[in-house]
Amino acid sequence: MGSNEPRIPSGAVTGRKTPVFNARTMPPALGRDHIATVWAELTVVRGSVQFLEETGRSQTATPGNPVTITPNLKHHVVPNPNAEFYIQFYEVSDHWE
Template identity: 45%
Template sequence: MTRSDIDLPRDAAPVRRTPSFTAASMPPALGRAHLTSVWAELVVEKGSVLFADENSRRVTVSAGSRLVIVPRVSHHIEPADDAVFHVQFYKSETGS
C-alpha cells in the first residue's frame, strides 16, 4: 500500500467525490497541470496511477491506496491502462 508523505489536516471532512474514472474516461484536464483549492485524495481502486506535482513529488499509487493532494499545488496524473480511480475532496478550516 502506498503511503503519502503528507497527511490530511485533522479537521478534514469529506465534502464530495468524483465518479470513478479509467484512463479512457477521465477528464482530459486531470492529465494536464491543474490545482485544487481544497485538500483532496487520489484513491486508486484498481491498477495504478502516477501522480506528479510541481514540487517534484512523483508517486505511483497502486490499487487499494490513497495519496493526499495539497491545495494550490499544481499537479497532474497519468493512469495506467487498467486503472480505476476517483478523487475525494475535503473541507478543512485549519489545514489549508
Template identity: 50%
Template sequence: MTADPIEVPQAAVPGRRTPSFTAESMPPALGRAHLTSVWAELVVEEGSVEFADEASRSVTVTAGRRVAIPPDVSHHVEPAQDAVFHVQFYS
C-alpha cells in the same frame, strides 16, 4: 508507494467525490497540470496511477492506496490502462 509524507489534516471533513474514472473516461484536464483550492486525495481502486506534483513529488499509487493533494499545488495524473480511480475532496 508506501506511506505518503503529506497527509490530509485530521480536521478536514470529506465532501464531494468524483465518479470513478479510467484512463479512457477521465477528464483530459486531470492529465495536465491543474490546482485544487481544497485538500483532496487521489484514491486508486484498481490498477495504478502515476501522480506528480509540479514541485517535487512523483509516486506510483497502486490499488487500495491513496495520495494526499494539498490545496494550491499544481499536479497531474497518468493512469495505467487498468486503472480505476476517483478523487475525494475535503473541506
C-alpha cells in the same frame, strides 16, 4: 506513507467525490497540470495511477495506497491503461489547520 508526505489535516470533513474514472473517461484536465483549491485524495480501485506534483514529488497510487493531494500546487495524473480511480475532496475550516 513517509513522514515527508502530506497528510489530510485532522478535523477535515469529507466533501464531494468524483465518479470512478479510467484512462478513457477521466476529464482531460486531470492529465494536464492543474491546481486543486482544497485537500484531496487520489484513490485507486484497480491498476495504478502516477501522481506528479510541481514540487518534484512523484508517487504511484495503487489500491490501498492513496495519494494525498495538497491544495494550491500544480499537479497531474497519468493512469495506467487498466486503472480505475476517483478523487475524494475534503473541506477544512481555517481554525482547524
